[in-house]
Amino acid sequence: MFKKKEKRQSIASQYAKRTKLGEIWYRLKKNKGAMVGLAIVALFVLIAIFADVMFDYDTQIAGYNLRNKLIKPSLEHPFGTDEMGRDLFARLLYGTRFSMAIAFSSVLFSVCVGLPMGAMCGYLGGKFDLIAMRLLDILRSIPGILMGIVIVSWLGQSTVNLVIAIGFSMVAPLASATRAAVLTVRNTEYVESARSIGLSEWRIVMVHIIPNCLSTILVQITLRVANAIIAASSLSFLGLGVPIPSPEWGALLSAGRAYIRNASYLTIFPGMAIMVLVLSLNVLGDGLRDAMDPKMHK
Amino acid sequence: MLQYIWKRLLLLIPVVLGVSLFIFLAVNAASGDFVDSLNTDDMTKEEIIAIRAHYGLDKPLLVRYGLYMLDLLHGNLGKSYSTGLPVFEMFMSKIGNTLYLTIGASLVCWILAIPLGIFAAQHQGSILDNAASVLGVLGLSIPNFWLGLVLIIVFSQYLRILPSGGAETAASVILPAITLGTGQMAVLMRTTRSTMVDCLSQDYLRTARAKGVAEKRVINLHALRNALIPIINIALTQFAASLAGAALTETVFSWPGVGKMIIDGINQRDTPVVCGSLILKCIIISLTVLLIDLLFVAVDPRVKTSFVTVKGGKKENV
Numbered sequence: 001m002f003k004k005k006e007k008r009q010s011i012a013s014q015y016a017k018r019t020k021l022g023e024i025w026y027r028l029k030k031n032k033g034a035m036v037g038l039a040i041v042a043l044f045v046l047i048a049i050f051a052d053v054m055f056d057y058d059t060q061i062a063g064y065n066l067r068n069k070l071i072k073p074s075l076e077h078p079f080g081t082d083e084m085g086r087d088l089f090a091r092l093l094y095g096t097r098f099s100m101a102i103a104f105s106s107v108l109f110s111v112c113v114g115l116p117m118g119a120m121c122g123y124l125g126g127k128f129d130l131i132a133m134r135l136l137d138i139l140r141s142i143p144g145i146l147m148g149i150v151i152v153s154w155l156g157q158s159t160v161n162l163v164i165a166i167g168f169s170m171v172a173p174l175a176s177a178t179r180a181a182v183l184t185v186r187n188t189e190y191v192e193s194a195r196s197i198g199l200s201e202w203r204i205v206m207v208h209i210i211p212n213c214l215s216t217i218l219v220q221i222t223l224r225v226a227n228a229i230i231a232a233s234s235l236s237f238l239g240l241g242v243p244i245p246s247p248e249w250g251a252l253l254s255a256g257r258a259y260i261r262n263a264s265y266l267t268i269f270p271g272m273a274i275m276v277l278v279l280s281l282n283v284l285g286d287g288l289r290d291a292m293d294p295k296m297h298k
Numbered sequence: 299m300l301q302y303i304w305k306r307l308l309l310l311i312p313v314v315l316g317v318s319l320f321i322f323l324a325v326n327a328a329s330g331d332f333v334d335s336l337n338t339d340d341m342t343k344e345e346i347i348a349i350r351a352h353y354g355l356d357k358p359l360l361v362r363y364g365l366y367m368l369d370l371l372h373g374n375l376g377k378s379y380s381t382g383l384p385v386f387e388m389f390m391s392k393i394g395n396t397l398y399l400t401i402g403a404s405l406v407c408w409i410l411a412i413p414l415g416i417f418a419a420q421h422q423g424s425i426l427d428n429a430a431s432v433l434g435v436l437g438l439s440i441p442n443f444w445l446g447l448v449l450i451i452v453f454s455q456y457l458r459i460l461p462s463g464g465a466e467t468a469a470s471v472i473l474p475a476i477t478l479g480t481g482q483m484a485v486l487m488r489t490t491r492s493t494m495v496d497c498l499s500q501d502y503l504r505t506a507r508a509k510g511v512a513e514k515r516v517i518n519l520h521a522l523r524n525a526l527i528p529i530i531n532i533a534l535t536q537f538a539a540s541l542a543g544a545a546l547t548e549t550v551f552s553w554p555g556v557g558k559m560i561i562d563g564i565n566q567r568d569t570p571v572v573c574g575s576l577i578l579k580c581i582i583i584s585l586t587v588l589l590i591d592l593l594f595v596a597v598d599p600r601v602k603t604s605f606v607t608v609k610g611g612k613k614e615n616v
Contacts, residue, residue, distance in 0.1 A: 143545075150564065282439050
């Protein structure tokens with residue numbers, strides 16, 4: 001009798017132990033595509049972290065050797081060498097660090113600005129919501145890439161300004177996504193009951209509303225990182241990105257474009273790197289969304 | 299209804315004002331103005347000051363914005379610093395090219411995306427459905443400008459069958475249209491698939507099948523017509539966005555359109571061109587969005603009831 005009760009309790013506690021995040025992870029693990037995406041993203045993150053262990057920046061990445069210039073892909077230089085004789089493979093791997101750092105920090109920027117703004121709009125509503133939403137409408141009517149160009153040319157060309165430009169152009173979509181998520185949660189019964197038992201507004205927002213919006217926001221963030229990588233490489237491609245000789249992927253592509261006639265591999269490989277990482281992030285983001293909302297998966 | 303249109307048009311005014319203020323301040327506060335981008339080595343200081351005064355660049359920023367907006371109210375968008383032509387004329391001379399490219403890209407996108415999306419929805423879980431969804435994610439993940447460059451490498455360098463840039467021959471539009479269309483295709487295909495999936499599980503389809511309607515008719519008449527509303531919405535919004543300038547694609551292919559004009563303008567610090575074009579673009583986008591909304595009122599009675607005055611005088615969603 002006693003044992004039975006204990007067993008029942010342990011099963012119950014097992015279920016209770018699987019938190020909402022654990023549940024999501026459980027479903028995500030079943031999605032093969034998303035797991036492959038996650039593995040590739042993790043690999044890129046590792047490359048980005050250990051880039052300076054693998055290569056010496058001054059000699060292998062920025063230093064040039066004109067004798068080796070424009071060598072076609074071979075065993076020694078798997079992706080060939082560029083117009084300065086630098087190994088493209090090494091530069092691409094090192095560039096992971098720049099592209100990822102720019103993408104993550106610009107998303108962080110947009111989260112820091114957009115998340116509180118969206119949450120406040122959704123929760124407070126009223127005049128504040130109205131005015132903030134009109135402001136966001138204005139920002140949204142300028143296409144992202146052009147906004148980025150305008151901001152970089154305003155602030156001047158540097159890595160930090162690139163981050164600000166990309167982050168700023170993502171504030172509006174992130175804020176409206178958060179607002180929508182907060183709006184749906186705000187009107188649920190458990191928030192109403194939390195209010196009826198007299199919890200403070202602060203506690204309601206922090207304990208009941210934000211954790212329940214996290215899933216939507218996490219998906220948004222994954223997909224935004226993918227967007228940010230493309231945006232950063234687009235701006236670099238237009239010559240508005242990181243200063244040379246930093247091996248950011250878009251900058252590599254842009255430099256390779258000048259040699260498109262006799263060394264097209266200089267254009268092809270950096271683009272493929274961008275594509276593989278963005279693809280993995282997108283697949284992972286889609287997988288996350290399905291895992292968080294099983295109803296969506298049809 | 300008329301009241302709704304007026305309200306939407308009035309709401310456009312603060313948006314245009316906000317955009318113009320943001321763009322004007324950003325472009326003008328940039329380090330270095332138009333005169334700095336000229337070659338001024340053999341000019342004296344007085345000459346440079348005279349040039350600045352001629353273009354009104356010596357006045358404070360807010361005064362210049364005020365003057366600019368005053369001109370704008372009279373329908374005058376100013377003249378380009380670099381060519382001396384009125385901005386409105388320049389915009390109008392380029393918008394034709396952009397329209398041409400946009401129509402091409404939209405055709406590529408619609409012809410591929412809609413049938414593929416419908417097919418994928420009909421055959422959920424099949425190999426082709428999976429292939430279509432891979433294609434969809436791929437389309438979202440390929441950097442547009444890179445796809446353009448790869449197409450140039452393949453079709454104009456190796457195969458030598460299509461021109462790599464410019465707009466001289468009729469064939470020039472093919473590569474930019476494919477480049478621009480592919481990115482849009484991914485989004486449209488995913489929308490088509492998901493709305494069709496929703497529609498296919500509706501009860502009225504089962505009813506239609508039960509009363510013996512042919513499968514083709516079930517899909518084309520009953521499912522597709524109901525799914526079309528979000529599909530058309532996405533398709534037209536994309537059309538408006540690329541009409542307003544597909545800056546990167548136009549730059550890669552040196553396509554003489556509005557997007558390339560704006561990027562060139564930014565590089566040359568040609569403030570009136572950048573400001574004027576961006577404001578016109580915003581107006582185009584907002585008007586198109588308004589048109590789409592109105593179109594839906596005409597097509598879908600469900601939308602109409604959501605904002606037309608209901609008995610009791612309560613209005614929603616206006």
